[in-house]
Amino acid sequence: MSGRKIMVHATWAIGKVIGTKMQKTAKVRVTRLVLDPNLLKYYNKRKTYFVHDSLEQCTVGDIVLIKALSVTRSKHVKHELSEIVYKVGRVVDPLTGKSVAGTEFVEPLSDLVLEENISLSDKLTELNISAASDSPSVQTPTS
């Protein structure tokens, strides 16, 4: 009965892949914040979904965006993989587009000109001081 229409709570969800041992299917854990009625504090409540992933591109630990399917694929699979948001070990910072490991960039940023060790003579040649005066118009006012 693969033509059944699904009634799923959420059309979109984000979760972490916890298992890929099934063929073309990933097990994804989605956490939602649920209010504890007595403590009035939010805690993560987890739910696992079986997600269809036709290219088998997920590894355990990826953060993925899943989308509800219009027709259910099988008894348990009601979602499909939309995109891998953060691939484990190869996280790309969306603001700069560079690869990132934790709070550090993998390669140092190249647009910042960092101080290199220039020798003193090089610095002097840059300044270009010479004994002869350059501009003849510079004259000290004499009373």
Next chain:
Amino acid sequence: MPMKGRYPIRRTLEYLQKGDIIFKKKVKIMTVNYNTHGELGEGARKFVFFNIPQIQYKNPWVQIMMFKNMTPSPFLKFYLDDGEQVLVDVEGKDCKQISQHVKKILGKSDEVLHAEAQAEMQASHPANFGPKKYCLRECICEVAGQVPCPSTKPLPKEMTGKYRAKMAQSQD
């Protein structure tokens, strides 16, 4: 005996109900990436600490996920219903600025909220009588000062239908 924890006011219903941001219908997922250390990410941390419970209380169907120390700079990402994604850079901002910005771009504006409140009020109009599900009162006998319900206390003879019919018949 005071409440336990730091800033336990966050755990009061009054604080949660004071939440400002009500997302538009198309916002489905909100993701917050923030760092546990660093001066620039202080606003993001405060936002997560103070404002996230309020947002989740007012938007129970939006999935909110937090990620710590994944990228050098903090940001928010929203996933909308039509597949569109909204990225909000949050580095260096104050938590108040962040919530105002989010409210401006993806929250329902004050007029929309007002209009929705008005529409709800019309549903519970005090002048309408009917089933409890739709109206406030079922019969005028429920109102204090009106004729009580004949099921509890019989009506005076002059008000009953059969007496009136007999009087009308005897007059004709």
